[in-house]
Amino acid sequence: MFIYFLSLQQPQVRSNDSDIVNLPCDNWAILLPGPMLDLEVVPERSLGNEQWEFTLGMPLAQAVAILQKHCRIIKNVQVLYSEQSPLSHDLILNLTQDGIKLLFDAFNQRLKVIEVYDLTKVKLKYCGVHFNSQAIAPTIEQIDQSFGATHPGVYNSAEQLFHLNFRGLSFSFQLDSWTETPKYEPNFAHGLASLQIPHGATVKRMYIYSGNSLQDTKAPPMPLSCFLGNVYAESVDVLRDGAGPSGLRLRLLTAGCGPGVLADAKMRVFERCVYFGDSCQDVLSTLGSPHKVFYKSEDKMKIHSPSPHKQVPSKCNDYFFNYFTLGVDILFDANTHKVKKFVLHTNYPGHYNFNIYHRCEFKIPLAIKRESTDSQMETCTTYSKWDSIQDLLGHPVEKPVVLHRSSSPNNTNPFGSTFCFGLQRMIFEVMQNNHIASVTLYGPARPSGQLKTVDLPHEENNTPSLHQSAQRKDVCRKLMELRPGRNPGSHLLLPVSQRQARGLPSVPALGRSRFHQLRLGIYGSQL
Incomplete structure (x- = not known):
């Protein structure tokens, strides 16, 4: 002990x-x-x-x-x-x-x-x-x-x-x-x-304790009074494509306990998915505001890249969304503001970050290739040990990178170093007792055309004609002339005759979905 x-x-x-x-x-x-x-x-x-x-x-x-x-x-x-x-x-x-x-x-x-x-x-x-x-x-x-x-x-x-x-x-x-x-x-x-x-x-x-017997007691579910407006993750499933992780599916718990209505509060259970390539706005609308935003000052792992000396210093820094009650960090690219990394924390005692995050109850599917058989899927959980994962792989893993954490250059980590193993676009941080301290997920960002344009009408070569370009400019001009505070898309509900009487463009000729995309683009550029 x-x-x-x-x-x-x-x-x-x-x-x-x-x-x-x-x-x-x-x-x-x-x-x-x-x-x-x-x-x-x-x-x-x-x-x-x-x-x-x-x-x-x-x-x-x-x-x-x-x-x-x-x-x-x-x-x-x-x-x-x-x-x-x-x-x-x-x-x-x-x-x-x-x-x-x-x-x-x-x-x-x-x-x-x-x-x-x-x-x-x-x-x-x-x-x-x-x-x-x-x-x-x-x-x-x-x-x-x-x-x-x-x-x-x-x-x-x-x-x-x-x-x-x-x-x-x-x-x-x-x-x-x-x-x-x-x-x-x-x-x-x-x-x-x-x-x-x-x-x-x-x-x-x-x-x-809870129940009739001290010997058989278990920790009860979290009381509604302990939610305090936060959202907690009951489970986190790692989604994957053919090569590695593609995103997270989170089963979330919350309690709508506003002022004075605690007695009527009920627990809500819902699911949300976040993918690599999602924008910052997508994550905010899916998971809500993070507890903290952290901007990276430097990338200490870039020395392990093929050509670290060729990397040009960036003028802006990548940033993390820290969701402490979910046990998850999300890293965004500084230039594209798209998700490029997930970090899942197990919150084991004896780790440098202990008690900063709540435990993330994750499940990660691993592709196991065996001789003379097709690849099989095995599951790694928060409670898996690294030696058991190595046994499932059936082949030796590359030597780990030793990670030393400290709060300042003059302080030492009292809990010792950890070891980082790379596997299937993931990095497993392993403690000295063989338990997994954290898992970092990497994945290619989705093409930008798949993010918000799935409902656009198809056009040959995706190249608008001169008439369409002029018509779009006219739509933009009319939208910018609308009175402040008025819903920019409210005139879409007017009959065609009233739109023509007011000098508004004929939106149906453009396609309704394309108009919505154009409107989102106009106002999104002002954020």
Whole structure:
């Protein structure tokens, strides 16, 4: 298990000789004991107060955002995960100063269990009434008074813990200080206080989870309150042509929760496709505005091109659309403003970009060529390991390019370097534990004639006659003379006689679809 302390204001670092590093939020505040947290317990849902709330099903990034915002109150946060097998253990945020652990599912990275393992460091209340504080001990009698009767508990002799289970809530009592094992009868169900447990036994741990069983619990779907106007990707399928990827098909989730209508909000599920060669406007209308736009300052990989010394420096830079909640980056060409690259992020802990993106649940079809058989399609997913992909290929892959990431020239990457393998117009960035950190997709842009002119009438040699050219110029002139604020295409709905009376051109002679294309071209040039 790998442990590091999460800095709430500074980047995470790891020393070379130790796996544990303490990064204080504030040089003075970290030394002063903060006020004890006073939190409301909602079984099968959440733990929080009026300012913030940890909700089951919440994405990891939102929980970290809460910790960052309240870093002067919640301090000393550890991130625990398995460095070699990140999918075999839950990802844990350990609030050491407050005795709270947040357990996130290793696959979907949503909050699965909230554990309070030290009740002396926090105040707890249920329905506004405290059952644990400096003045109130969480005894078996207090739990019975606050939560009422429940099914008989379960005694674990190996852990010497007695578990009392409610729906979505469990309490564990430590029995190691008792003189004898409690006389537990499974069929005895007359209330908690009537069980033969020594008087005054206090709660050792408390768990909040979804369902009836802590052992079988799973992270619930993301609550509507966690969408916050964002769009999330349930799955991302890579589309491909004969040679490689051609685009993405995204299955998206969102919740229309405007102000005051949260109770009526419903989750919406829809699909969108984005292709290589799509314009910037196409992507904006398909996926919406990105969370951030990043302009590339230089291309560090151009040295691997056949003639890097012949490349002329560009006067303008390519730019990325960063969709953090989708786990996707889209690169646009600086000159054509068309899509030229997709980057899919897996958000594994131990990677340099961890917790910047949400995990992209992608599926990539790979063409596998075998001897004496036709090529077959195998699927690479977010959870595939690189050695398994190499086994499917059946042939050695070229040596990788070693990638060193750092935030500045003087800083080193605390998580080490990664390795980039090229395959079928894709670059797989592989971590040292063999998991895929990101996949970069390349593809030829579609011909410009296929983007928006599929509905144009065919003309011989695609060369307009002199009469048609003059007629188009007349259409442009008439459109530019329209009053500002008026719909440029509204006169198309007028009868022919009224168009002639107003001196408007005879649009049907041009073809309606061509007129729309021409109108789009006029106004598009002004953007």
